[in-house]
Amino acid sequence: MKRKYAEIALALAALALLVAASRGVDGLARKKRTLEVLYLPSGQFVEQASLGYRDLAADVLWFKMVQYYGGYRMGENDIALFAHLVDVITDLDPQFVYAYVFGALIIAQDLGQFEQGMAFLEKGVRNNPDDWWLPFQLGFLNYIYARDYAKALFYFEKAARLPGADPQAARFAAFVAGKAGYVETSIAMWKELARTSDNKYVRELAERYIEKLGAGTFPGAGAR
Amino acid sequence: MNTIAGVALNTFRESMRERILAVAILFGLILMGSSVLLSPLAVGAKQKIIMDVGLAAISIIGVLTAVFLGSTLVHKETDKKAIYLVLTRPISRSSFLAGKLAGILLALALVFAVMTAVMLATIALGRGIIRPAVFASVYLSFLETTVVCSIVTLFSTFTTPMLTSFFALCIFAAGSLSGDLRVFASKFGGEGTRIVTDGLYYLLPNLKVFNLRHEAVHNLPFGAGDVLRATIYAAVYAAVALFFACAIFRRREFK
Amino acid sequence: MNILNVYGIKKHFRGDMSLAKREVLRGVSFHAREGEVLGFLGSNGAGKTTTIKVILGLIRPHAGSVSIFDRSPGDARVMGRIGYLPETPYFYPHLSLAEFLGFCGGMSGVARADLPGRIDRVIEMVDLAPHRSKRLKAFSKGMLQRAGLAQAILHDPDLLILDEPFSGLDPVGRKMVRDILVDLKKRGKTIFFSSHILSDMEALCDRACIIRDGIIAKSVVLDDLLKMGEGTVEVTARGWRAEMTQGMREYVESVRTTGEDAFLVVREQRFVRPVIERLFEGGAEVLAVVNRHRTLENLFLREIARPDARTAKGKKEEKLVFTGF
DSSP states (O other), rough: HHHHHHHHHHHHHHHHHHHHHHHHHHHHHHHHHHHHHHHOHHHHHHHHHHTOOOHHHHHHHHHHHHEEEEEEEETOOTTTTTHHHHHHHHHHHHOHHHHHHHHHHHHHHOOHHHHHHHHEEEEEEHTTTTHHHHHHHEEEEHHHTTOOOHHOOOOOOOHHTTTTOOOHHHHHHHHHHOOOOOOHHHHHHHHHHHHHOOOOHHHHHHHHHHHHHHHHHOOOTTTT | OOHHHHHHHHHHHHHTHHHHHHHHHHHHHHHHHHHHHHHGGGOOOOOHHHHHHHHHHHHHHHHHOOOOHHHHHHHHHHHTEEEEEEEETTHHHHHHHHHHHHHHHHHHHHHHHHHHHHHHHHHHHHEEEEEOOHHHHHHHHHHHHHHHHHHHHHHHHHHHHHHHHHHHHHHHHHHHHHHHHHHHHHHHHHHHHHHHHHHHHHSSGGGGGOHHHHHHHHOOOOOHHHHHHHHHHHHHHHHHHHHHHHHHHHHHOOO | OOOEEEEEEEEEEEOOOOOOOEEEEEEEEEEEEEEEEEEEOTTTTSSSHHHHHEEEEEEEOEEEEEETTOTTTOOOOHHTTTEEEEESSOOOSBBBBBHHHHHHHHTOOOOOTHHHHHHHHHHHHOOGGGGGTSSGGOHHHHHHHHHHHHHHHTTSSSSEESSTTTTTTHHHHHHHHHHHHHHHHHOOOOEEEESHHHHHHHOOSEEEEETTTTEEEEEEHHHHHHHTTTEEEEEEEEEEOGGGTTTTTEEEEEEEEEEEEEEEEESGGGHHHHHHHHHHHHTOOEEEEEOOOOHHHHHHHHHHHOOOHHHHHHOOOOOEEEOOO
């Protein structure tokens, strides 16, 4: 009888020890996670390593990217390597449209690199010439960040013409073509995005913009 | 002919009672289930991830099950001398092997069917769209498994289960990389390297032709002709592997 | 008519680690006639199982030939007429007995319609009826042995090749096997089996071959064996001297001495009395009087004990003494 209690106690102690040890290395593990992103090799290498499962590998990296960005938002790390990450993701899966869309937004917004974001979207268009969302995003970024209304209108109309286009494209084209000013139009666009996006970061961003735009201050991007 | 069917049915029955099948299916269910559970974390790529995981799980589990089931089945029989009872009956050694392979494929077909049903359920749950390309992709994954199975059968005629599994998995990896190594060698190697890699390239199974996962997930067009060609390739490859397996098995002695 | 002809079979194996050849069969020849029961005797390692595997086509010999029903081993045309029971049988663990027999029967060419009836009958014969739906992995050694015999007779083969059919069975089981074999013999089947249980072999066989060091050392017809020495009596005496039985060649076949004791083989029962009287007169002591006939066991043990031409190892020497009577 006593033997059995002793064994149970020993088992529990062993488990407790294990948990304690895991917590002890937790910090190290987290550091390694960030390092992993740092040392992510080129897209071609990852391609080979993932054998025939490139789309799945892209998804795994996507999860990593989400964690990485989430960490940045919580102030745990920077996102210097964000662009490289999404570059590898889209090398693995060139048809991963949302990666270009979200990636370009963050590159323009948080990294403050508008041109790079544009280039990224253009890579997406090259690989997905019939997808409406990419020119749509090109239009959106041109409006919000570059305030290039002509280009924005051009892209929105292009998007609206593509097969399977969401009515959002036509609506945004109408916003730009309308007589309303930058602030009003921007707020309308952000409101629309907040309503339709299932990405919580995008919704948060939209709300922030709506608030700041409404208050008359424009939240700068990165260096500004 | 009915003796091949007899061995096949018996093998199928044996496979069904092997625990590995239940484990494989369970594993598949867990993978696919977790992809649905984790999908909110995917921030925007939900449908893609569910489908990617589903198709990849079917493919990987199919291949792994084929390798482990195939490598143990023939060996167990030989080891346990149950094989004496079959080989001393009016059945040729070739028919025996063919029946074994057929039986394992039947069992794998069942595994594929179950996992495909689960995958379709998860896609529906995630509010994705089920397209014909998805079925074509699963079918091609099954062809891929057939090729791997025939390679496993070949190795199992002359080596241990462990080595059989090891070689089969190595060949699977090499076959998946297929053309890339060849391109690499042609750029950096000399004439000798080129001949060797060319030879290997043609001998090793070209598994890329069975990969329709990308097209299925992104709704890209695919040709029915490609599927047909892949089917013929799989049939030929499996037949040739089986041919060599029979040749070795016929010469084998059972001390 | 000879159903089974084995001629000059030679087989060597290469050791796993060494390059040295190990000759297992050095020219085995024997035959089995239609309808006879042929026993196969030999010590462990003498080559019994190897010979059987050569006959069945599981192993290829380096020299010699085998013909079964006038065809080569492994020929599908004749394998359906053969029933084989391997040594220490082990089957598909996940199948039930009925499923297993169904598979075996189907493979041997039993018609689908006949199969269930045959299976039932055979399961009854080997007394495994209560276990028909149990998975084979739950079977004990004895049960597996019976299942093995069942699959060997299921398709009503003309030739039965059984490797140690009695092993692993209790006395009840052994009787069952004996009865089955007797019944099969009555129906004209040919049976070739190896065994260590010589009394069973003696009771069942028409002929027996003894294999030793890779060749058939002796072949004997059992009826003759029993006749050999039929009616002889062995008298054990202590203090015997040659003079005592001088002139009794007619009565005494042979005398063998081991140390102090002498074993006199008296030709017939009626000669025992005068021999014993002579012994008493001479002052010898009679220890035992045993009615002796040659058994297969004696024959086998004597055969084994003979010095081997190759290795020149002899066993305990018996002095065969023929006195000058």
